[in-house]
Structures are given as C-alpha cells and as structure tokens.
Amino acid sequence: xxxxxxxxxxxxxxxxxxxxxxxxxxxxxxxxxxxxxxxxxxxxxxxxxxxxxxxxxxxxxxxxxxxxxxxxxxxxxxxxxxxxxxxxxxxxxxxxxxxxxxxxxxxxxxxxxxxxxxxxxxxxxxxxxxxxxxxxxxxxxxxxxxxxxxxxxxxxxxxxxxxxxxxxxxxxxxxxxxxxxxxxxxxxxxxxxxxxxxxxxxxxxxxxxxxxxxxxxxxxxxxxxxxxxxxx
Amino acid sequence: xxxxxxxxxxxxxxxxxxxxxxxxxxxxxxxxxxxxxxxxxxxxxxxxxxxxxxxxxxxxxxxxxxxxxxxxxxxxxxxxxxxxxxxxxxxxxxxxxxxxxxxxxxxxxxxxxxxxxxxxxxxxxxxxxxxxxxxxxxxxxxxxxxxxxxxxxxxxxxxxxxxxxxxxxxxxxxxxxxxxxxxxxxxxxxxxxxxxxxxxxxxxxxxxxxxxxxxxxxxxxxxxxxxxxxxx
DNA sequence: CGTTCAATTGATCAGCGTCAAACTAGGTGG
DNA sequence: CCACCTAGTTTGACGCTGATCAATTGAACG
Numbered sequence: 001x002x003x004x005x006x007x008x009x010x011x012x013x014x015x016x017x018x019x020x021x022x023x024x025x026x027x028x029x030x031x032x033x034x035x036x037x038x039x040x041x042x043x044x045x046x047x048x049x050x051x052x053x054x055x056x057x058x059x060x061x062x063x064x065x066x067x068x069x070x071x072x073x074x075x076x077x078x079x080x081x082x083x084x085x086x087x088x089x090x091x092x093x094x095x096x097x098x099x100x101x102x103x104x105x106x107x108x109x110x111x112x113x114x115x116x117x118x119x120x121x122x123x124x125x126x127x128x129x130x131x132x133x134x135x136x137x138x139x140x141x142x143x144x145x146x147x148x149x150x151x152x153x154x155x156x157x158x159x160x161x162x163x164x165x166x167x168x169x170x171x172x173x174x175x176x177x178x179x180x181x182x183x184x185x186x187x188x189x190x191x192x193x194x195x196x197x198x199x200x201x202x203x204x205x206x207x208x209x210x211x212x213x214x215x216x217x218x219x220x221x222x223x224x225x226x227x228x229x230x231x232x
Numbered sequence: 233x234x235x236x237x238x239x240x241x242x243x244x245x246x247x248x249x250x251x252x253x254x255x256x257x258x259x260x261x262x263x264x265x266x267x268x269x270x271x272x273x274x275x276x277x278x279x280x281x282x283x284x285x286x287x288x289x290x291x292x293x294x295x296x297x298x299x300x301x302x303x304x305x306x307x308x309x310x311x312x313x314x315x316x317x318x319x320x321x322x323x324x325x326x327x328x329x330x331x332x333x334x335x336x337x338x339x340x341x342x343x344x345x346x347x348x349x350x351x352x353x354x355x356x357x358x359x360x361x362x363x364x365x366x367x368x369x370x371x372x373x374x375x376x377x378x379x380x381x382x383x384x385x386x387x388x389x390x391x392x393x394x395x396x397x398x399x400x401x402x403x404x405x406x407x408x409x410x411x412x413x414x415x416x417x418x419x420x421x422x423x424x425x426x427x428x429x430x431x432x433x434x435x436x437x438x439x440x441x442x443x444x445x446x447x448x449x450x451x452x453x454x455x456x457x458x459x460x461x462x463x464x
Numbered sequence: 465c466g467t468t469c470a471a472t473t474g475a476t477c478a479g480c481g482t483c484a485a486a487c488t489a490g491g492t493g494g
Numbered sequence: 495c496c497a498c499c500t501a502g503t504t505t506g507a508c509g510c511t512g513a514t515c516a517a518t519t520g521a522a523c524g
C-alpha cells in the first residue's frame with residue numbers, strides 16, 4: 001500500500017482518532033486493488049468478508065429482486081462501505097460495482113471487528129459513521145416516498161450545485177443513465193424531467209448544467225435540510 | 233417509575249450489558265408518561281431532547297414535505313426511538329405520534345450522550361442497535377423501490393404470519409389505513425390489493441386474516457431474507 | 465468513415481392516486 | 495332495544511406519473 005493511501009485512510013473520521021497500534025494492525029492485513037470500470041465488487045447475500053475503502057474512482061451500490069434492479073447509492077472517495085454488515089458479521093444487503101477506474105482498500109472484516117472490540121475510540125467513531133449512514137438512507141427513503149421524480153431531480157441539482165461552489169454552471173458529474181437509476185427513475189424519464197425543468201430555470205446540455213433562475217428552481221424543488229442537507 | 237418498567241428496560245439489548253451505575257444514572261433523569269392515542273410525541277426538525285423507550289402500546293413515525301405525509305415505520309414494544317438523533321445531537325428526521333394508549337419512558341438525550349461517552353459496553357450496544365436500524369431502513373427502501381404495492385402487502389402478510397406463530401389465521405394487528413400508509417399506499421389501494429390477493433391464497437375479513445394457500449401466496453410474494461427477514 | 469452505445473423522442477400501458485359515492489361497523493342516546 | 499351518527503372501509507370512475515417498447519438522433523472513438 002502506498003503511504004499516501006495510508007495517510008488518506010488515517011484521516012478519515014472513522015480512523016482518525018484511534019490508537020496507532022490498532023490502526024497498524026488494520027493496515028497490516030489490508031490490501032489495495034485497482035479495478036477497471038464495471039467490475040463486480042460485492043454481491044448481496046454474500047458474507048461481508050471485507051470492509052471496502054474507496055480511495056478514488058466511484059462505485060455503485062445496487063440491489064436486485066425478482067429480476068428487477070435498482071441503484072441504492074453511489075459511493076465517492078474517500079468513503080467506506082459497507083460498515084454495518086462488517087460490524088454485524090451479517091450478509092451484504094446490496095451489491096456493488098465500480099463505475100469508473102477505482103482504487104479500493106480491502107480491510108478483512110475479522111480484523112475490523114477485532115479492533116472494534118478493543119479500541120474504544122474506534123468504537124465511537126463507528127457509531128458516528130453508522131448514525132450518519134442511517135440518517136442518509138432515511139432521507140433517501142423520505143425523498144422517494146414524498147417526492148415525484150421531477151422534484152427529486154430538481155433537488156439533486158440544487159444540492160449538487162451547492163456542493164460544487166454554488167456557481168450557476170457546473171458539470172453533471174455522473175452518466176445520465178446512472179443518475180436516473182440513482183434518482184429512482186428510467187433514463188427516458190430523466191430525459192423528460194430535464195426538459196420539464198427548462199420551464200423552471202434549468203438548462204442542461206450534455207453534462208453541462210446551468211441554473212438560469214435559482215429562485216424559480218427552488219420554488220419547484222422546495223428543498224429542506226431534513227431531506228437534502230447531507231450534514232444535517 | 234415502576235420497578236417492572238425498569239427491569240424491562242434493563243433487559244433491552246441496548247441497556248443489558250452496561251454498568252449498573254451508569255444505568256442508574258440514566259434512570260435517575262428518566263421519567264415515564266402514559267399517553268392516550270393520537271398524541272404527538274416528536275416533530276421532525278426539532279432538537280432531539282429525549283430518547284424515547286416504548287414500553288407498551290404503539291407509535292407511528294412519519295414524515296411530511298410540502299403538504300404530503302407518509303408513514304416511515306411503526307414502533308412496537310419494547311423498543312427505542314430515535315437513537316441516531318440522540319447520539320448525534322441532531323434534529324429528528326421524523327415526527328412521531330402514539331397510535332394506541334402508550335407507556336413511554338423519556339431519557340434526556342444529554343444523559344444518554346454522557347453515559348455513551350463513558351461506558352464502553354453501552355457504546356458497543358449502540359453500534360449494534362444503529363447497525364440494525366440502518367439495515368432496517370435499507371430493507372424498507374429496497375422493498376419500496378423493487379416491489380409493487382400488492383407484492384409489498386403479500387410479503388407483509390407472510391412476515392406477520394411468521395412472527396405470530398405461523399398458523400393459517402391471525403389478526404391484522406393494525407388499522408387498515410395505517411397499514412396502507414406503512415406499506416406506502418392509499419387506503420383505497422390497499423382495499424384493492426386485498427381483493428387482488430384473494431386469487432393468491434389470502435382471505436381477509438375485517439382484521440381477520442386467513443392464509444388459505446401458503447405456497448400460492450409465496451409464489452406471488454417471492455420473499456427474500458435480504459428484504460423480509462428482520463433478524464438478517 | 466463506420467461502429468457502438470448513450471441519449472432522446474414518441475406511442476402506449478401499467479400502477480397507483482384522487483375524488484366521490486355507497487356501504488359497514490361500532491358506539492351513543494333516546 | 496333500536497334508530498342514528500360517525501368514522502373507517504369499499505367500490506367505481508377517472509387521471510396523472512412513470513415504465514416499457516421501439517425507433518431515431520447524437521456523440522465518442524477506433
């Protein structure tokens with residue numbers, strides 16, 4: 001493992017405060033891999049052998065049932081997945097695949113559980129991480145149950161804008177069909193939603209987004225921190 | 233507080249292993265209240281002043297946005313809500329109200345956080361609880377995104393049956409309009425779904441459910457532990 | 465310059481919500 | 495004991511949202 005990777009992991013909220021010996025112990029069993037795009041990383045139902053740490057690239061977490069598939073979330077660096085399964089020694093509830101070329105650190109779940117049992121600082125960091133994950137999915141579920149697809153898209157754009165400097169133009173950072181899946185709709189429907197937003201202060205050309213009338217978009221989107229603020 | 237309540241709380245997974253002094257400290261600041269049905273307990277967005285422990289009765293956790301409302305879950309005894317908000321000192325993401333006459337213990341969030349900071353056993357119990365909550369919402373989200381409303385109802389019945397002895401007849405344990413909201417549909421749609429299931433081995437009269445052809449129902453429902461098993 | 469895959473567009477359809485009306489059950493008062 | 499009231503439930507008609515299918519356009523890349 002590169003020293004820079006090691007440093008990056010060490011600075012994650014999850015590992016930041018823990019004892020050095022314990023961190024070393026985790027890193028000793030770890031190994032790093034570079035994956036090309038579209039590689040399967042995990043399959044739902046399998047035992048959670050490794051905690052994954054995404055160093056760069058991006059990965060999609062999705063679920064299947066009865067021949068259907070849906071995207072649950074998109075992981076971006078630097079973040080871990082899927083901590084809950086690792087800690088509980090329970091099967092993964094989602095499958096995962098790389099979207100881009102990705103660099104991923106694999107920490108054996110047994111090591112993570114062993115350190116968790118001993119290191120009290122780490123245990124509390126796990127709590128914070130899990131609480132955030134929980135609130136994240138909960139917001140996702142609210143988003144899905146309370147909003148139409150156009151409303152979800154509108155709020156996604158506002159949030160993405162805020163996270164990228166707040167300027168009127170920015171890049172859509174995701175293939176459109178992935179974005180569609182992530183927002184819980186089909187690519188066709190996303191196309192139509194994008195067109196629908198032209199009347200509400202948004203222009204999208206390719207991956208280039210321009211918010212031409214922020215107030216108008218907000219009137220449609222009605223964003224609320226209780227769904228849309230990732231830090232809330 | 234009654235001694236029986238105290239015992240019941242003490243035996244919850246969350247409080248079972250913790251130090252007696254710390255448990256006493258939590259209980260010292262606690263107070264118990266008996267609520268009639270339909271009483272508002274929490275409002276989303278408010279600071280999470282108390283960790284709620286439901287001793288008996290039942291409570292609905294729901295969310296609003298832009299004039300719409302949806303039920304996120306139904307809490308049954310003995311369980312706590314909402315731990316993540318308490319630990320993070322973050323606002324509630326859901327509102328709550330009693331459904332039936334309910335007995336609820338209120339633990340000041342500050343006390344919970346203070347004990348969490350000191351008691352390592354408790355901290356790890358919090359991890360288990362949060363991991364389960366996380367996986368629970370995740371399963372809910374999968375249920376919503378991957379299944380139609382008839383399929384959700386079919387699986388709900390199978391699960392409810394399994395949790396109540398597995399016999400062919402049982403009670404529906406919830407007002408139909410609440411059940412509808414919980415399953416993410418309207419009361420009208422639930423009525424039609426119930427009728428649709430008549431051709432698939434289910435008879436429902438009032439609150440009385442009879443599974444007349446379990447195999448046939450399973451053929452429609454296609455249950456999977458990765459969505460339907462609460463212990464998975 | 466052609467191949468390939470994503471994105472778009474149109475037509476159609478299934479799922480589900482909305483609205484209104486009829487029906488039912490449980491509780492209340494005469 | 496029965497008529498009545500109220501709230502939940504059921505039914506029917508209708509419309510909106512979003513999925514599906516098929517065809518076309520567009521863009522990236524060898």
